[in-house]
Amino acid sequence: MGKLSPMEIKLGLMRPTPEEDAQITAAALSDLDNLPWTDKDWAKAKPFMLRGRPLSELTKKRITIRLERNTLEKFRATGKGWQTRIDKALGEWxxxxxxxxxxxKSDGKKSA
Incomplete structure (x- = not known):
């Protein structure tokens, strides 16, 4: 039997002995309504639910941008959602x- 990890010790987990593990496996194999999963079963398994925040259809990209201090302070003073308001203002512009x-014009090319 291998050494217990700190997490197993903290949770008070005890691994079964090889004899106990054989008994557990034999009992599981005898239950035809609920057989243990094979490697093939696990390969086909999909999560019941995706974790985290649902993905938006319109994804945004995280960037770094330099803004004048007074511009940033004015947007931040509007409270929660100030970054969304900057995004909206840029989109409107x-x-x-x-x-x-x-x-x-900035490339030095003549406009038609």
Whole structure:
């Protein structure tokens, strides 16, 4: 029998002896309504429920951005959801402005 891990000691777990394990396995194999899973069964197993927050259809990407202090403070002062409001403000700005024309100007290209 192997050494118990600190977690097993903390939880008060005791591993069965080889003889006890053989008895448990034999009892499980005799129950035809609930046979132990094989490696093939485990390979096909899927989680009943995904853990964590449900995935959104519109995923966002985490980035780092530098903002002027007063801009950041004004958004933060609006309370919870301030990052979402920055995202919305940028989206509204993009909808109202032609980004391609702006990038042409900053690249030094002449706009048509």
């Amino acid at each position: 993009l909808a109202a402005n032609d980004l391609e024309k702006m990038s042409e």
